[in-house]
Amino acid sequence: MGASVARSWSTPEDVRRAVLRLWESGKLLAGRVPGHAELGTAFPLRVPLRRPRSAQLPDRWDDIRDWAARLQAADGFRVETIAVVHRSLGTQHLPAAAWIDTEDQALALIGRVKAARHFDTLVARTQPEYLAWVAQHPLRLLDIGDDWPAVQAAATWLQSHPMPRIYLRQVEIPGVHTKVIEQHKRTIAELAPGQPTSGSGWFERRYGFLTNPGMVRFRTLDPALALLDDVAEMALPVADFIRLCPPASRVFVTENLTNYLCLPPAQDAIVVFGSGNEAPELLAETPAVGRAEVHYTGDIDTHGFAILDRFRARLPHTQSLLMDMQTLLTHRELWVTEKTQISRDLPHLTASEREVFDVLRTNQLGQHVRLEQERIAFERVREAMRGS
Numbered sequence: 001m002g003a004s005v006a007r008s009w010s011t012p013e014d015v016r017r018a019v020l021r022l023w024e025s026g027k028l029l030a031g032r033v034p035g036h037a038e039l040g041t042a043f044p045l046r047v048p049l050r051r052p053r054s055a056q057l058p059d060r061w062d063d064i065r066d067w068a069a070r071l072q073a074a075d076g077f078r079v080e081t082i083a084v085v086h087r088s089l090g091t092q093h094l095p096a097a098a099w100i101d102t103e104d105q106a107l108a109l110i111g112r113v114k115a116a117r118h119f120d121t122l123v124a125r126t127q128p129e130y131l132a133w134v135a136q137h138p139l140r141l142l143d144i145g146d147d148w149p150a151v152q153a154a155a156t157w158l159q160s161h162p163m164p165r166i167y168l169r170q171v172e173i174p175g176v177h178t179k180v181i182e183q184h185k186r187t188i189a190e191l192a193p194g195q196p197t198s199g200s201g202w203f204e205r206r207y208g209f210l211t212n213p214g215m216v217r218f219r220t221l222d223p224a225l226a227l228l229d230d231v232a233e234m235a236l237p238v239a240d241f242i243r244l245c246p247p248a249s250r251v252f253v254t255e256n257l258t259n260y261l262c263l264p265p266a267q268d269a270i271v272v273f274g275s276g277n278e279a280p281e282l283l284a285e286t287p288a289v290g291r292a293e294v295h296y297t298g299d300i301d302t303h304g305f306a307i308l309d310r311f312r313a314r315l316p317h318t319q320s321l322l323m324d325m326q327t328l329l330t331h332r333e334l335w336v337t338e339k340t341q342i343s344r345d346l347p348h349l350t351a352s353e354r355e356v357f358d359v360l361r362t363n364q365l366g367q368h369v370r371l372e373q374e375r376i377a378f379e380r381v382r383e384a385m386r387g388s
Contacts, residue, residue, distance in 0.1 A: 031103075049095050122142070156192075162208065168209045224268075238285075250270075254298075256372075294318040297373055337367065
């Protein structure tokens with residue numbers, strides 16, 4: 001049979017793939033959940049077949065006969081035929097659809113009988129109030145597997161213990177290790193109603209758990225600002241940093257450890273190690289930072305601008321440092337590739353920052369262009385500091 005024929009006419013594998021798509025959508029399992037039969041797949045199931053055109057019969061008859069024979073001989077389904085009349089060949093009966101009569105037959109066709117039985121076992125261990133979730137997420141249930149009783153117990157515990165004000169690892173539920181809760185936070189949050197939250201620590205904030213205090217690491221670039229004599233660098237819990245932050249007129253925030261450690265002395269200034277996405281929240285509540293000039297320098301990529309956007313949302317007076325088009329273009333030979341990009345709008349960027357961000361997210365200079373801040377010559381960083 002010619003290659004073009006093989007591509008255009010349905011094969012037994014095409015029938016299997018059609019049933020597999022039903023499995024991947026969850027429809028082959030959803031109807032097995034008590035009270036949710038309407039979400040399942042109705043049987044017998046008809047799968048239409050792509051078949052030869054009538055005009056192909058004289059020239060491709062041997063190929064067509066072989067194609068029909070393979071479908072008729074295939075296991076796992078029966079074949080519905082349709083009469084095709086041709087003036088020279090007469091009436092021929094060609095495959096038009098495959099019929100899978102039962103759900104068990106469909107599961108056997110795609111090799112999912114054992115998985116379906118495991119699903120039934122998990123459903124039997126499901127509390128009635130969670131059956132609707134199972135019907136909507138049957139493949140998620142299989143992924144959770146034998147952790148499912150513990151996941152349900154955790155969701156039930158959360159609903160009966162609102163705002164516990166303890167650490168998550170302190171939760172004591174018979175038969176439930178807190179690591180299971182940490183592994184399945186997303187599912188537990190869907191099972192247990194709570195206030196929408198996002199960002200780092202979202203689960204703990206949603207249900208009222210205590211969280212480890214964030215730490216702010218900083219250096220005083222002016223010895224007069226040091227909290228302890230001859231101690232330029234410190235790391236303080238957020239609450240202590242809010243209370244003790246030196247009253248600097250300039251605060252530099254950098255994501256690069258080398259820049260953080262090597263920034264030169266500067267009058268009335270401190271530098272904070274950004275530590276990624278947590279920095280805006282860690283600094284936003286500090287009155288001394290709110291009164292100071294804040295200069296943020298990050299990678300010139302979409303994630304760097306997203307952090308800058310969040311900084312300015314919390315600290316509107318934040319200024320960017322070395323995140324401009326000139327810096328990007330003059331370091332072309334040092335560009336690398338950003339693994340994933342952020343494409344959403346960032347409303348808190350300035351016009352010039354948005355220009356760079358738009359160039360990056362639309363790949364106008366190349367695919368996923370990224371300039372890491374550590375690749376910028378350190379002298380350029382010092383010059384930018386002096387000019388800030």
